[in-house]
Amino acid sequence: MKARSRPTQRGIPTPTARGEAFRIVAPGVNYGIMNRLLGSHLRRAQILVYEDFFKAVEGSEITPPLFASLILIKENPGMSQGVISTVLGIAKSGAMSLVDKLEALKLVERRPHPENRRSKSLHLTAAGHRELKLLEEAVEKFDLHASRNLTKQERETLLLLLRKLDLPTRTDSAPSRSEDRD
Amino acid sequence: MKARSRPTQRGIPTPTARGEAFRIVAPGVNYGIMNRLLGSHLRRAQILVYEDFFKAVEGSEITPPLFASLILIKENPGMSQGVISTVLGIAKSGAMSLVDKLEALKLVERRPHPENRRSKSLHLTAAGHRELKLLEEAVEKFDLHASRNLTKQERETLLLLLRKLDLPTRTDSAPSRSEDRD
DNA sequence: TATTGTTATACTCTATAACTATA
DNA sequence: TATAGTTATAGAGTATAACAATA
Structure with missing residues (x-):
C-alpha cells in the first residue's frame, strides 16, 4: 500500500514530556465541535497518560x-x-x-x-x-x-472499548465525503 | 510551570497519514504487558481515528x-x-x-x-x-x-470515560517509583 | 519589569531511496 | 528477483532563546 501523496509527517502534534496539545487549561474558551470528537478526546487522554509514562521512565x-x-x-x-x-x-x-x-x-x-x-x-x-x-x-x-479518576471497573470498560474500537472489523470502507452532499 | 529537564521531543512516535505505531498486524507476536496498558490502547485508537481524520480532510x-x-x-x-x-x-x-x-x-x-x-x-x-x-x-x-465498531451507546460511554479520565482531579501526585519497593 | 508577537536556530522523529548481502 | 538490514538524506513539527513593541 502506498502512502498518501502528502508530506510524510502531517503536523500531528506530538505529546511531549510536559503533556501538551488540546489540554484544556484556558477558562472561558469555547471548544465547539471538539467536545464531541473522539479524536480530540483521545489526544487529550493520550497526553495525560504519556505524562505518567515519562514519570515512570524518568532517569532512563x-x-x-x-x-x-x-x-x-x-x-x-x-x-x-x-x-x-x-x-x-x-x-x-x-x-x-x-x-x-x-x-x-x-x-x-x-x-x-x-x-x-x-x-x-x-x-x-x-x-x-x-x-x-x-x-x-x-x-x-x-x-x-x-x-486514577476512573474506578477499576471503569478502567476495564475503557480498555475493552478501546480494544473493540480497533478490532478487525476495520473494513477500509469510508463514509461519503462532503462533496457528495446535495 | 517549568518544563522537565529533558530533551524537547522524547521520541514519541507520531501517527502519520497511514496510521502507524503499535498497530497489531503481525500474527503470532506476543505483546506482553502492552495488552494491559492504557497507553498502548490509546495510541492504537488514536492512530485509527487519525486515519479517518486524514481521509476527512483529504485534498486540504x-x-x-x-x-x-x-x-x-x-x-x-x-x-x-x-x-x-x-x-x-x-x-x-x-x-x-x-x-x-x-x-x-x-x-x-x-x-x-x-x-x-x-x-x-x-x-x-x-x-x-x-x-x-x-x-x-x-x-x-x-x-x-x-x-464504527462501537454501538452508539458504547461510543458515548467511551467519550464519557475519556472525559472523566482527564478531569480536574488531576492532582500532581505520583505513585512511588520502583526504587521505593522493599 | 512582564507580556505578545516575532524570528532564528537546533533537535527529534520519521520517511524515502539507494546500497549490500543474502535468499 | 525479492528480502533483511543498512546508510544517507530530507522533511515536518516543536522547543528554546533572543528581540521588538507595548503594557
Missing part, C-alpha cells in the same frame, strides 16, 4: 517506542528487526535506529540469525532483562495512576 | 492542530494567538506557524486588537467560514466512522 533514556521494542524483544526472543517495524508500523530505518539505541544502551544485542543469514536475531541482554523488569513495574504502576 | 492542507486552531478561532472570534498556544499546549512559536499557515491559506486573518496593541485579533475570513463548515461536517462524519 526510554521512550514509548523504545519501551515497546523492549517488550517485543522480551516476549518474542530471537525475533528479527522487521517485526519491530511491522508491529510499530514504522519504516525499516526507524526500527534500525530504535535497535541501535537499545544496543548502545547495552539492553539489547543483535546476534546472527540461526536460519537466515540476512536477519539478525534480537535478544535482551542480562542488563536488559533487569532494566526492563523495573521499567515494566514502573510503567504499569504509572499507567494505573494515569487512570 | 489541514492537519489536526490546524483544524483545532480553526475551531478555536471560529468559536472565540477575536481571540489572541496566545490562546492557541495555551489550549494546544504548544510554544508561542508553534502557534505562530499555525496561524501563519492559516493566513497563507486565506482562512484566517490577523487584525489589530482593539484593546491591546501587542495582541492580534484572530478572525476567520469568509472563505475560512465556508471551508471550516465543510471540514467540520467531514471530520465529524469520519470521526463517527472511526468508531
